[in-house]
Amino acid sequence: xxxxxxxxxxxxxxxxxLGMPHVTVxxxxxxxxxxxxxxxxxxxxxxxxxxxxxxxTGERYPDVIVFWVPSESDKLALVQDESSPFFTTPHFNGHRxxxxxxxxxxxxxxxxxxxxxxxxxxSQASRKRGKDWLDAHPDPAE
Numbered sequence: 001x002x003x004x005x006x007x008x009x010x011x012x013x014x015x016x017x018l019g020m021p022h023v024t025v026x027x028x029x030x031x032x033x034x035x036x037x038x039x040x041x042x043x044x045x046x047x048x049x050x051x052x053x054x055x056x057t058g059e060r061y062p063d064v065i066v067f068w069v070p071s072e073s074d075k076l077a078l079v080q081d082e083s084s085p086f087f088t089t090p091h092f093n094g095h096r097x098x099x100x101x102x103x104x105x106x107x108x109x110x111x112x113x114x115x116x117x118x119x120x121x122x123s124q125a126s127r128k129r130g131k132d133w134l135d136a137h138p139d140p141a142e
Contacts, residue, residue: 007106008113013065016117017043022129023121040124042068043117045102051091052099063102068120072096096123 017023017035026034026041034044046052048060069075078086078098085104092099105113122130 005109005111008108008110010065010102010105012110012113013043013105013117016114017121020118020121021133022125037121037125037129041066042120042124046099049091051089061101065100065102065105066097067100067116068097068123070096070119070123074119 014033018025020037022037024036024039026036028034028044028047030047032045032047034041036042044066046064046066048062049064050060052061052064053059054061069078075088075096075098078084079088085107086098086100088097088099108116122133125133
């Protein structure tokens with residue numbers, strides 16, 4: 001199995017986020033990591049909240065990761081696909097982000113997770129930083 005096609009892990013989120021340029025890490029109320037670029041969050045690990053709960057038990061999900069996305073259409077593409085592990089809640093209506101339970105991260109390949117983290121960073125980085133990064137990392141598919 002190649003590196004890009006292996007199943008993603010939670011550790012990969014941390015490594016990928018920290019691997020992007022100009023990243024700082026803040027910590028939330030529960031000491032959960034919040035990855036930022038230019039003072040703007042692009043990936044963060046949420047503390048349990050009342051808007052993301054197990055439908056069977058009513059228990060709050062303890063393992064939600066938030067990823068910013070470039071646009072509302074990108075968000076819809078991720079959350080409307082029934083096979084996707086990404087979801088949203090009414091709390092995030094109008095917010096350019098998607099949620100993912102850490103317990104479902106293995107449904108993604110490392111390549112897919114890499115794209116999600118890079119897109120999250122690009123959606124929050126300044127135009128100059130984004131352009132500089134894209135110029136240094138041309139899309140191999142093109």
